[in-house]
Amino acid sequence: QVTLRESGPALVKPTQTLTLTCTFSGFSLSTNGMCVSWVRQPPGKALEWLALIDWDDDKYYSTSLKTRLTISKDTSKNQVVLTMTNMDPVDTATYYCAHMVGHMGVFDYWGQGTLVTVSS
């Protein structure tokens, strides 16, 4: 079955760069149609889509955050990495990675999420 797990620092300082890793199993990101996205959720607030990478290494980013985001994949390790530069306290959130088939925004499997707090 498909599983995903996020990992990364629980605490980052303002202006630092955040690096999160999504380690998955049950599918290959080299298979046609497979995609992985990152979604975040500030405490008590709504979900926000951040980025997507597909089987063909095409990448898509949130319009409002694209200058700060980079998504990449390591197919051999079954991992997807998200970096976000210039972190700010407003970026405090639970960050989820999620599996998709195709680009059309259907997140059928989710990781458990990892809470990242931005504070000095």
Next chain:
Amino acid sequence: QSALTQPASVSGSPGQSITISCTGTSSDVGGYNFVSWYQQHPGKAPKLMISEVSNRPSGISNRFSGSKSGNTASLTISGLQAEDEADYYCSSYTSSSTVVFGGGTKLTVL
């Protein structure tokens, strides 16, 4: 890309039906049949309940149904049960090849 518009809260009694709306634009909800709905219980990851406007994934109760008219999609839950109390989010594919979520709706089962 602005978030899709959902009511902040809805409520209903056990056994009743409720509907949650999700309003976007012709560049997202109205332009594509790629609206999904997610259920999220406190402290848990979201769970896919409806995809492509009205498709129920395997294992999802047929008490959950989706529809769309113009720029507004809807999630209907019939025969409300206590376990349905949760936050619900809609999402849509957009003309910018991105995904946009709604602001979320808190469902209270009275």
